[in-house]
Amino acid sequence: MKSLIGGCLLVASIGICTTTYGQENELRIGGNTQLDMQYYYPDSIIGADTVPEKMLMNGYTNINFIKGNWSAGFRYEAYVNPILGFDPGYEGTGISYRYVTYKQDNIEVTLGNFYEQFGSGMVFRTYEARTLGYDNAMDGFRIRYQVTDGIHLTSIWGKQRQLWALGEGLIRGFDGEVMINELKESWKDKKTQLTLGGSFVSKYQEDKDPLYILPENVGNYGGRFNLNSGNFNLYGEYAEKINDPSRDNGFIYKDGRALLLEATYSQKGLGVYLAGKMVDNMAYRSDRTASGNNVMINYHPALTKQHTYALAATLYPYATQPTGEMAAQLEVAYKIKKKSKLGGKYGTNVTLNLSTVQGLDTTTLVTNSSAENKRLGYEVNYFNVGSQKYFHDYNIEISRKFNKHLKMKYTYLNLLYNMNVVQGLQTKGTVLTHIHVLEATHRLTNGHAIRWEMQHLGVADENKYYPDMGNWAYGLVEYTYAPHWFFTVLDQYNYGNKDEARRVHYFTGVVGYMKGQHRIQAGYGRQRAGIFCVGGVCRNVPAANGFTLSITSNF
Amino acid sequence: MKSVLFSLSLLVATSFTMMAFTGDATKKKLPSVMLTQLNGKKFDISKIDNNGKPIIINIWATWCSPCKRELNAIHDLYEDWVEETGVKLIAISMDDSRNMRKVKPYVDSKGWEYECYIDPNSDFVRAMNVVNPPQSYILNKDKEIVYAHNGYAPGDEQILYKKVKELAGQK
Numbered sequence: 165m166k167s168l169i170g171g172c173l174l175v176a177s178i179g180i181c182t183t184t185y186g187q188e189n190e191l192r193i194g195g196n197t198q199l200d201m202q203y204y205y206p207d208s209i210i211g212a213d214t215v216p217e218k219m220l221m222n223g224y225t226n227i228n229f230i231k232g233n234w235s236a237g238f239r240y241e242a243y244v245n246p247i248l249g250f251d252p253g254y255e256g257t258g259i260s261y262r263y264v265t266y267k268q269d270n271i272e273v274t275l276g277n278f279y280e281q282f283g284s285g286m287v288f289r290t291y292e293a294r295t296l297g298y299d300n301a302m303d304g305f306r307i308r309y310q311v312t313d314g315i316h317l318t319s320i321w322g323k324q325r326q327l328w329a330l331g332e333g334l335i336r337g338f339d340g341e342v343m344i345n346e347l348k349e350s351w352k353d354k355k356t357q358l359t360l361g362g363s364f365v366s367k368y369q370e371d372k373d374p375l376y377i378l379p380e381n382v383g384n385y386g387g388r389f390n391l392n393s394g395n396f397n398l399y400g401e402y403a404e405k406i407n408d409p410s411r412d413n414g415f416i417y418k419d420g421r422a423l424l425l426e427a428t429y430s431q432k433g434l435g436v437y438l439a440g441k442m443v444d445n446m447a448y449r450s451d452r453t454a455s456g457n458n459v460m461i462n463y464h465p466a467l468t469k470q471h472t473y474a475l476a477a478t479l480y481p482y483a484t485q486p487t488g489e490m491a492a493q494l495e496v497a498y499k500i501k502k503k504s505k506l507g508g509k510y511g512t513n514v515t516l517n518l519s520t521v522q523g524l525d526t527t528t529l530v531t532n533s534s535a536e537n538k539r540l541g542y543e544v545n546y547f548n549v550g551s552q553k554y555f556h557d558y559n560i561e562i563s564r565k566f567n568k569h570l571k572m573k574y575t576y577l578n579l580l581y582n583m584n585v586v587q588g589l590q591t592k593g594t595v596l597t598h599i600h601v602l603e604a605t606h607r608l609t610n611g612h613a614i615r616w617e618m619q620h621l622g623v624a625d626e627n628k629y630y631p632d633m634g635n636w637a638y639g640l641v642e643y644t645y646a647p648h649w650f651f652t653v654l655d656q657y658n659y660g661n662k663d664e665a666r667r668v669h670y671f672t673g674v675v676g677y678m679k680g681q682h683r684i685q686a687g688y689g690r691q692r693a694g695i696f697c698v699g700g701v702c703r704n705v706p707a708a709n710g711f712t713l714s715i716t717s718n719f
Numbered sequence: 720m721k722s723v724l725f726s727l728s729l730l731v732a733t734s735f736t737m738m739a740f741t742g743d744a745t746k747k748k749l750p751s752v753m754l755t756q757l758n759g760k761k762f763d764i765s766k767i768d769n770n771g772k773p774i775i776i777n778i779w780a781t782w783c784s785p786c787k788r789e790l791n792a793i794h795d796l797y798e799d800w801v802e803e804t805g806v807k808l809i810a811i812s813m814d815d816s817r818n819m820r821k822v823k824p825y826v827d828s829k830g831w832e833y834e835c836y837i838d839p840n841s842d843f844v845r846a847m848n849v850v851n852p853p854q855s856y857i858l859n860k861d862k863e864i865v866y867a868h869n870g871y872a873p874g875d876e877q878i879l880y881k882k883v884k885e886l887a888g889q890k
Contacts, residue, residue, distance in 0.1 A: 192747055194747070194847075194848045195848050196848040196849070196850050198850055226845075226848060228845075228846070228848060230750060235750075235846075267751070279840060279841065279842075279845075280840065281815075281816065281839065281840050283816075284816035285815075285816050289816070291815070291840075291841065292841075316761070343759070343760060343761070345760075346760075357758050357759055357760060359759045359760075390759040392758040392759050395827075397758075397759075397820070397823060399820055426820045428820060428821075428823055428824045429824070430823055430824040430826075430827035430828060431827060432827060432830045433827075433828060433830060434827070434828055435823070435824025435825055435826075435827050435828030436824060437820065437821050437824050439820070463816065465815075465816050465817035465818075466817060470781070470782040470817070470818060472782060472783075472784045495821065495824070497824060497825060497828035497829075498828065499828060499829070499830065510795075513828070513829075515828075565795075605788070605873060607873050607874070610874070611872070611873075611874030611875075611877070611878075612874070613872065613873035613874060615873075644872035644873060644874075645872070646872040646873060646874030646875045646877075646878065647868065647872065647874070647875050647878050650872060678869065678870050678872075680867060680868060680869070681867050681868070681869050682869075683869060683870060716850045716851065716869075717850075718848050718849060718850055718854075718867070718869060719848070
């Protein structure tokens with residue numbers, strides 16, 4: 165209720181402010197709405213439980229006001245009650261996000277909620293990933309100041325959103341970025357461009373622990389650079405965190421560190437991406453006792469390809485292990501020239517992606533040693549890779565346009581996934597899968613098109629690897645009539661499940677209508693349990709059977 | 720149940736009021752938001768220019784299949800579009816720090832000739848109230864948004880181009 169009143173006050177005050185200051189500019193109002201509703205039937209075969217409410221809904225509306233140098237807005241959220249898979253703690257309605265921003269010349273001040281990131285986020289990043297129910301927005305203030313061309317400073321202060329409340333810890337941070345070439349007129353148009361940046365974040369949380377003396381202020385700081393020269397780009401970032409005993413690391417006092425290097429080379433028809441990353445004890449939250457996806461202050465990008473095909477994306481997706489990992493990724497995209505023997509009339513695109521993630525090479529400290537007494541937990545040999553494999557994904561994608569009407573794409577993935585580590589399930593094991601996907605788009609006339617997908621996931625060598633749910637087959641057909649209609653039917657068949665009763669079809673049909681900025685879609689069928697990830701954050705979606713209705717609108 | 724109905728009606732009511740307030744997406748200009756160029760420099764998107772010719776703004780991401788289908792489909796036609804109408808397409812990627820460095824190799828490998836920017840903190844996406852990509856806009860000679868479309872189905876690019884041609888013909 166308090167936040168609702170707060171939101172209303174804010175909107176009212178903006179009304180007043182704008183009439184006073186921004187008379188030369190008209191008031192602009194915009195926003196969006198998203199409604200997701202689901203009707204559930206119990207379905208014991210797929211493990212969908214009875215939902216007492218039968219119907220659940222998540223709703224979001226953003227309204228933004230801009231007038232002259234002022235902007236303000238709020239988001240109303242309603243989880244009545246939260247759709248399965250979202251944190252039940254979201255139950256309720258209210259204004260979860262509201263802000264006022266004033267921007268003039270080189271300075272921008274925001275009061276209220278905001279999202280911000282420093283560098284790639286290893287020190288600080290707040291963001292919203294709505295499909296994941298993830299929102300760690302700051303509530304406080306932010307100042308962005310452009311000192312001169314090429315020098316940008318940002319300062320933040322506040323607390324983070326945790327469901328309908330704020331996390332316990334206080335966060336203060338500062339970031340500076342200098343684009344070296346902008347500093348001198350004669351450097352501006354040079355082929356080589358260099359950017360340097362640095363940030364510092366400190367969190368404060370009172371120590372109420374009766375046993376341990378816990379650090380109340382914990383700093384996390386880092387530096388970064390980006391070097392661009394024609395076709396070549398190199399990005400590097402290093403971050404270090406002082407002792408931060410927390411639930412994530414088992415309350416040890418060891419410092420944390422992380423290093424990320426990303427190099428790319430590209431020219432017409434060729435793109436190469438090569439990256440390496442090391443993360444050690446870098447979980448950083450504004451509440452040391454928090455778990456799950458709550459109040460994370462920083463973010464560690466996963467060096468793995470983000471897939472979009474169902475069997476590749478939602479059964480075994482990887483999420484960075486902020487407590488420790490080493491990862492490498494190479495991606496090469498190449499276009500075989502058009503009108504060549506291999507390339508065909510329009511050329512053929514080939515993308516090869518290799519990513520691998522291993523644990524760190526750690527040694528647990530010897531009992532009674534002085535380091536052990538300081539509760540440092542373990543030591544790391546940074547020059548070696550740990551023996552435990554967390555994940556690999558070796559895949560190749562070939563796509564080709566055959567003529568005006570037909571385009572096809574084939575993808576093969578060899579994917580290894582350590583369920584014990586990534587999902588924290590100690591009783592499972594490592595799964596190795598071979599996934600094949602064939603996709604085709606047929607363009608018919610006058611905006612009619614048919615797209616289909618065939619996918620197969622096969623688990624490898626059951627003596628060596630954990631079979632999990634076994635083999636899957638998947639088929640999808642989508643008919644679109646631009647610009648308004650689409651119809652999709654899909655079936656996922658878990659034909660290789662060890663448990664014969666679970667060899668079931670997950671059949672779903674969806675119909676959607678779009679008009680300009682508005683979209684409505686309705687579906688019916690079975691939804692497979694899966695994991696949906698964006699960035700390093702994932703959400704478990706339980707199996708369900710029933711109707712879905714989704715409306716989105718942008719205005 | 721009562722609370723469900725209440726929330727629903729509130730959401731629907733606010734949406735409709737706002738739509739009534741604002742009409743379509745029309746006559747709005749782009750907000751002033753700092754985006755990142757592919758070489759790491761920053762650029763205020765409200766300062767884009769195409770000498771009085773139409774501009775297409777497309778918001779996409781490397782992880783969004785329909786987005787890539789749309790921009791690759793336009794790529795096949797883009798040369799003709801530019802020649803006929805002088806239109807300029809500005810592709811703004813909403814990839815975050817996980818994928819933002821993969822944008823340049825992707826764009827180059829496809830040979831896109833679009834003007835490309837990245838919005839890693841989603842500042843532009845929020846300012847434009849975008850729910851999901853792909854999202855496209857057309858700006859007229861005064862850089863006012865005169866058309867907006869969400870989503871992509873094969874054939875949508877023809878409708879987009881029809882609008883561009885109408886604008887280019889107006890002068």
